[in-house]
Amino acid sequence: MRYMATYDLMESVRLTSEWYGSTAKALCSHPALGLATNPLVSLTAAWGEVTERSFRRMQVKPAWNINSVVGEDGRDHLVDVIRMVKKPFGDLIHFEVQGRREMPRKVLLVAPMSGHYATLLRSTVVSLLPDCEVYTTDWHNARDIPVSAGKFDVEDYTLYLVEFMKFLGPDTHVIAVCQPAPLTLAATAYLAEEDPEAQPNSLTLIGGPIDPAAAPTEVTDFGRTMTMGQLEHFVLQRVGFKYAGAGRMVYPGLQQLASFMAMNSETHATAFFDQIVRGARGKTNEFDRHNRFYDEYLAVMDMTAEFYLSTVERIFKKREIARDVFTVRGKPVNIGAITDVAVQTVEGANDDISAPGQCVAALDLLTGLDASRKASHLEPGAGHYGIFAGKSWRNNIRPLVLEFIDANMTHDRRRLRFANIRSLHAR
Template identity: 40%
Template sequence: MLYQAYQLQSDFTSPWRLMAQHLSSALWLQDTERSVLRKMSAACDVLSRMRLTHTRPAYGIARVQSAGQSWGIQEETVLSLPFGSLLHFKKVGEANAPEQPPVLLAAPLSGHFATLLRETVRTLLQDHDVYITDWHNARDVGLWHGGFGLDDYISYLMQFLQTIGPGVHMVAVCQPCVAALAATALLAEDKDPAQPRSLTLMAGPVDCRVNPTGVNELAVSQPIEWFEKNLISHVPLPHPGFMRRVYPGFVQLSAFMSMNLERHKDAFKNMYRHLDEGRVDEAQAIQKFYDEYLAVNDLPAEFYLETVRKVFQTYDLALGQLTWKGRTVNPAAIRRTALITVEGERDDICSVGQTVAAQDLCTGIKPYLKTHHIQTGVGHYGVFSGRKWNEQIYPRVRDAIHVSLV
C-alpha cells in the first residue's frame, strides 16, 4: 500500500505544482524590482521544485577538452538490456578522436540515476574513452523480464566489460564496489581477455565490519524479513512494471534526506532568498542540484534485499562466502589487474577502512600494482565530485590507470 499511497499523493499534488511553476514564471516576467510579486514568484518556484521525478535527467555533457582539443560528445547506447544499458560517451570532431584507454564507470543502483555521476564522467573524459552503466528504473521494466538480483548485477558488469573488450578499465563508485570486485575475480579466474586492466574502487562497502556508520548500523538493526515486509512495495498502475516488487526510490531518498534534514531545509530557504534578492545564478546552482537529487530510481526488490543481506549484514565478500550463481567468488584469483582504492576522510556513508579492505582480499595482486588514497576533508560525495575530486583524487586515479598500461 505504500507505493499506492505515494502515487495518489503525487497525482493529487501534481496539478498544484504545475500551476505554481507557471505562476512563478508569469510573476517573474512582470516584476523587475524586489517586491511582493518577486516574493510570490520565488515562493511559487520553490514550491514547484519540492517534488520527485522518476525519469533519468540528461547527462548534458556537450563538449570536453581532451588531448589539447575541444571534442563534441555523442551519447550512444552500445548494449541495451532490460534493467540497464551500456552507454558510451563518444568523442566526435573534425579530427579523429584520440586513442585513450576505455573505462567502464560502474554507477550505483541505489535510488538515484547514473546521472549522479555526471561530473565523474566529465572529468574522466579528459583522458579516457568513457562508458557507464546506465541503470533503468525498475518500475518501467515489465514483469516478463523476470527478476534482477545481485548475481544479475555482477553478470551485467561482466557482459558490459566483454562488450567493450580487452584493455578495458573499471571504476566503481560506492555500492557497486562489491559487484565490481566480484566480476573482476570471476573474469580473472576464467582467464577472460575482458578482465579489466585496472580496477578502481571508490568509497565502497567492501567490508562493513570496519568502522560501521549509521547506514551500517541501520542495516543490522533489523532482520532481513523486516526490510522485506516494511520497505518493499508493488509498482502500481499505470507504470509498465505494474506489480513488480521494488524498493521505491522515494523511500531511499527519504532516508538519505532525514540524515541531513536541516541542511536540505536551509538549501530551500537559500533558494527562496536568492530568487527574492535577484541572485539568479546562486539560486540556479541549488535548483540544478535538487533537480538531480530529487530524480529517483526504483530498485528491483531482489537486488535491494540481497545487497542488504550479503553486503551489509553477513559480509559475504569479506568473509570469502560470496557466491555468483552458486560459484564462490575468489578475489585472490585476480593477478593481472591493478587495484586502486579511494576513501574520504569524512565519509559518513562508507567510512575509512571499508574500501581499502579490498587490498587484503586481493592477495594475488603484486604490491606494485596496488594503490590506496585517503582524501582529507571530503565526505562521501566529495570522493567522486567537487574540487578535491578534480584536483587531487582524479590525478591519482588517472596516473594509476595509465601506469597499468605499461
Template identity: 45%
Template sequence: MMYQAYQLQSDLISPLRLLAQHLSATLWLRQTEGTLVRKMAAACDVLSRLRLTHSRPPYNIQQVQTGERMHPVREEAVLTLPFGTLLHFRKEGAEAQPPVLLVAPLSGHFATLLRETARTLLQDHDVYITDWHNARDVSLRHGGFSLDDYVSYLMRFTEAIGPGSHMVAVCQPCVAALAATALMAEDDHPAQPRSLTLMAGPVDCRVNPTEVNRLATSKPIGWFEKNLISHVPLPHAGFMRRVYPGFVQLSAFMAMNPDRHRQSFHHIYDHLLAGRTEEAGVIQDFYEEYLAVNDLPAEFYLETVAKVFQTYDLPRGVLTWKGRTVNPAAIRRTALMTVEGERDDICAVGQTVAAQDLCSSVRPYLKTHHVQTGVGHYGVFSGRRWNQQIYPLVRDMIHRTM
C-alpha cells in the same frame, strides 16, 4: 499499499505544483512591479520544485576538452538490456584513449549522479557508464534482477567494450565490481579489466561501521522485506513488480540531514528574491538531480542488504555468483586502486581499502590506496578535490597500466 498511497498523493498534488510552476513563470515577467510580486514568484518557484521525478535527467555532456582541443560528445547505446544500458560518451574526432567503464550505484538515484565524474574522466579516457533503468518501467516479463544479475551485467558490459578496458566503481557497486573482476580473472577472460578502481565502497562493513551500517544490522532481513518492499502500481510498465521504491530511499537520505535540506530551499527563495539567479540555479540544479528517484528491484535490494551489510559475504570468503564462490585472490594482472574520504559517513575509512587484502595475488607495485583529507562521501567523486587531487591519481594509475 505504500506505493499506491504515494502514487495517489502524487497525482492529487500534481495540479497544484503545475499551477505554482505556471504562476512563477508568469510573475517573474512582472517582477519589476514590486517586492510582493517577487516574493510570490520566488515562493511559487520553490513550491513547484518540491516534487519527485522518476525519469533519468539528461547527462548534458555536450563537449569536453582533451589537451588543446575541444571535442563534441555524443551519447551512444552500445548494449541495451532490460535493467540497464551500456552507454558510451563518444568523443568525435578524438585520438584513441584508455576505455573506462564507470560503474554507477543502483541505490535510489540515476547514473546521472555521476555526471561530473564522467565529465572529468572524459578529459583523458574513452568513457562508458552503466545507465541503470528505473525498475518500475521494466515489465514483469523480463523477470527479476538480483545481485548475481548485477555482476553478470558488469561482465557483459566489460565484454562489450573489449580487451584493455579499465573499471571505476563508485560506492555501492564496489562489491559487484570486485566480484565481476575476480570471476573474469579466474576464467582468464581476455576482457578482464586492466585496472580496477574502487571509490568509497562497502567492501567490508565490519570495519569502522557508520550509522548506515548500524541501521542495516538493526533489523532482520525479513523486516526490510515486509516494511520497505512494495508493488509498482498502475499505470507504470512494471505494474506489480516488487521494488524498493526510490522515494523511500530518498526519504531516508533526507532524514539524515533534514535541516540542511530545509535551509537549501530557503536559500533558493532568498537568492531569487535578491535577484541572485545564478546562485539559486546551482541549488536548483542539485535538487533536480537529487529528487529524481530510481526504484530498485526488490531482489537486488534485499540481497545487497543481506550479503553486503549484514553477513559480509565478500570479506568472509563466502560470496557466491550463481552458486560459484567469488575468489578475489584469483585477480593477478589487474591493477587495484582504492579511494576513501576522510569524513565519509556512509562508507567510512577502512571499508574500501579492505579490498587490498582480499586481492592477495596482486603484486604490491600494482596496488594503490589513497585517503583524501577533508572530504565526505560525495567529495570522493565530485567537487574540487575530486578534480584536482583524486582524479590525477586515478588517471595516472590507469595510464600506467595501459
C-alpha cells in the same frame, strides 16, 4: 493489491505537491499582484517555484547534457551517447567524441544503483572525457521494466558487469563508485577464474562498502538492526498501474530519497529555505548551484526488491564479499584469484555513507596480488560525493586515478590475444 495502492498513493502525493507549488507560483506571480508591497507575496511565489521544480524532478530521468568536449587540437568536438550493449535492466553506453582519435585510456565507469540514475556521475564523466574513452553502466528504473523480464539481484548485477568487461576487453580500466565497488571486485574475481584473458588492466574502487563492519555508519547500522522481514514488510511496494512494470515488487526511489535527506535534514532544510529567499529577491536562475545539484539529487529511480534485499542481506548483514564467501549461480567467487589486475582504493576522510576503512578492506582480500600492484588513498576533508564529483575529485583524486591507469596500461599479451579472439568471432 494494497502495495500497488500504496505506490499509487505516493505518486498522488508527489503530483499534488507539484500542483500546490505550481498553483502558488502562478497566483503569486500574477501581474495584478505586481505592485503588492507585502513580502509574503514574493516569498509564496518563490516557495511555489522551488516546490514545483523539486517534485517534478523526482519523476524525470535527467539527460546527460554532455554536448561537446575540447580536444587536443583545441577545437570543440561533439559528443554522442551510444548504447553499446542493451539489456533489460541496464545498458553499457559509450560517450563517443566525434572527430577525435581514439584515446589510449579506455575507462569503464560503473555507476551506482542505489536510488539515483547514472547521470549522478555526469561531472565525473565530463572530467574524464578529455583524456579517456569513457564507457558507463546506465541502469534502468525498475518501475519501467515489465515483470516478464524476470528478476535482478546482486548475482545478476555481477554477471552484467562480467558481460560488459568481456565486451570491452582486457585493455579496460574500471572505476567503480560507491555501491557497485564490492560487486565489481566480485565480477573481476569471477573473470579471473572463468576468463582470465578478459580481465581489465586496473580496478579503482571509490568509497564502496567492501566491508561495512570495518567502520559503522548510519547506513550500516540501519542494515544491521532491521530484520529482513521488517524490510520486506515496511519498505517494499508493488509498482502501480501507471507504469510498464506494474505489479513488480520494488524498493521505491522516493523512499530511498527520504532516507538520504533524513540523514542530513538540517542541511537540506537550510538549502531550500535559502533558495526560497533568493528567489523572492530575484537572485535565482535556471542553472544556479542549488538547481544544478538538486535537479540531480531529487531525480530518483526504483530498484528491484530482490536487488535491494540481497544487497542488504549478502553485502551488509552476512558480509559475503568481506568474508570472501560470495557465490554466483552456486559458483564460489575467490577474490584471491585476482593476480593480474592492479587495484586501487579511494576513500574520503569525512565520508558518512561509506566511512574510511570500508573500501580499503578490499586490499586485504587480494591475497594473490603482489603488493606493488595495490594502492590506496585517503582524501582529507572529503565527504562521500566529493571523492567522485567535487573539488577533491577534480584537484586531487582524478589526477591520481589517471596516474594509476597510466602505470598499468601494458598488458600487450592479453590485448593481442583478445583481439585475435574477436577477429575469429567476426569471421
